[in-house]
Amino acid sequence: MDLGSARTRAWTAGHGAVLDVPTVTHPDRNTGPGPALAPGPGDAPGAGPARRGGRPVHRGAVVDEAGCAHVLRGLLAHRLPRTARPLVVLTTPALASPAHRAAARSAVEVLRPRNVLTVPAARAVAVAARADLSRPLLVVDIGAHLTEVVLLDDGAVADARRVGLGTGDLGVAAPEDIVDAVTRMMTATIRQDGASLMPGALARGVLLAGGGALRPEITYRLAARLHAPLDVVPAPHTAAVRGAARLLEAARLHPSTRGHDAPGTRSG
Known part of the structure; x- marks a missing residue:
């Protein structure tokens, strides 16, 4: 549920x-x-x-x-x-x-x-994607009113960031605002992680889920900003x-x- x-x-x-x-x-x-x-x-x-x-x-x-x-x-x-x-x-x-x-x-x-x-x-997103949870994994979940950037280690949350912004705010906010928020959270995670888990996670690529993954105006901008592959989960919503x-x-x-x-x- x-x-x-x-x-x-x-x-x-x-x-x-x-x-x-x-x-x-x-x-x-x-x-x-x-x-x-x-x-x-x-x-x-x-x-x-x-x-x-x-x-x-x-x-x-x-x-x-x-x-x-x-x-x-x-x-x-x-x-x-x-x-x-x-x-x-x-x-x-x-x-x-x-x-x-x-x-x-x-x-x-x-x-x-x-x-x-x-x-x-x-974690549920990663399981749905059948991702290998034995290795570090970065998940970005862009929902209607909440966006999360989560670093998983062995399937458990090692670091997480969130912002109260999502696709339901488009019209008041712009797609670029969501992309900026994700980029800031990823940068903060990299700095907090101290180059321990993030290099391996970024090498695998970012797992993208949520309704925002269905919005080209978000995914195209995000792919251009990230220095890592972007992997959209099937039926991300x-x-x-x-x-x-x-x-x-x-x-x-x-x-x-x-x-x-x-x-x-x-x-x-």
Whole structure:
């Protein structure tokens, strides 16, 4: 399951396909007036305020647990047997706080899960791409309202950067603003890494996912700016949930399903 600011996506073993709905509690009121959310950490200047009304996830963070539960109930409740106690693998931003993960798990309780495992979205993207996780890997995930640059080492998050900017901000922001933000985050990661993991990761190429990977005005500019190959994941907008589906299949037989994090992840 991928609970995003703009779209909520899920995969179920019985359905065998990606289910996809807007992350909106009241679609008919989505464009109406409502209280604006103050910019949060990492929000890009000029991206414009987000409205709380009808939008239970704001730039990757759950701001309305009941609203998220409403979305999940509408998406999945009728697809699950009444007696089912599903195992759920939920993707979260790499820098998600413990409070965010707890809020997301609380929202999923509407499905009466047997357990809820959280996994960084970047790892799920890498799994969907069938990338070799034994070597350092750089993942760029450009979503609707959040962009992340994540360095994976042995499949776990070694470094991560985020900015509250994405394709949903285009019109207020320009494609070049997203490219600039990604470039700045990559530069900061290189400096922070101290030339330990980044040379190997850059030699492999940057793995690009999210809806932004479908926008030529972003991908062409990004390819021109990066000093590394750019590898777009197939169906990049659904990569996180497809990776979560593969992790779900592995988790069913894994002892760590008694905990709250999927196999191979690090909490924090």
